[in-house]
Amino acid sequence: MSLAEKVSDDVKSALKSGDKKKLAIARFLSSELKNFLIKENLDRELSKISEDNFFKIVKTQVKQKKESLEYAEKAKDSNMIDTINYDLDYLNSFLPKMMSEDATKELISNYIKDHQFTSNDFGKIMGLLKKSHNNQIDLNLASSIIKKIFSE
Template identity: 35%
Template sequence: MSLKETIETEYKNALKAKDKSKISTYRLILSSIKDLDITNRSGPEKKETDDEDIKKLLKKMVKQRAESIEIYKKNNRTDLLEVEQNEYDILTSFLPKQLSEEDTKKICEEIISKTGAASVKDMGKVMGALKKDYSDEIDFAKAGSLIKELLNK
């Protein structure tokens, strides 16, 4: 079953359960996927929307929710924070499990030694290797700051 079909099934289950917060989040996801379909069908490179496209879209949506959560925490808006947190949890449930900061650091250290990176100038090599091998499991915003930290030692 494709990722889109899984999301549609979850949406139908939420409708049956009359879970308003899940329904609105699934509608948001499905409408974003529909927009992505339209974009992929028109334009110079026509293609079908696949699971990788949907994962990229979900990662973007998760990042937006994470930024909003930080803002709401700073401004003590618990009402809005709850809504964003629920959306964040639903969105992340469709993505592969992200590695912990410890595991990410270990992997970054391994790749730095493999690529022979010595300074921040070599960061592109390290990030390229990371993306090739761990594109789904690593949060690259965190990895970027970790790599800078490790290369500046």
């Protein structure tokens, strides 16, 4: 079962159990996935969504929810904060675990050593990281680590 199909199953199980919070976020994510299928002219089968595209869609939603959380915190709306945090937990449950900062630093150091990269190869390093560890590594963190390594 694909991750996209799991979202569809979550909608069904939330309907049966009466879990309104889970139903709301699962339906929302399901509609985003279906919008992607329409935009890409794919059949309306959730199984046609690749894992990379699924992660891209979920990451976009996480980013939007985090922005909404900032506004809710400024407005001190505790109900909205609780809802958004629940939504973030649900969305993050689909994303692979991100590498820790130490593991990221070690990986980058090994890449630099193994490929004998210099500070001029920043783009090559980032490209290699994105290609091999895209959904497991925070690319912003990786970028700052690379800059720090070459500034030393």
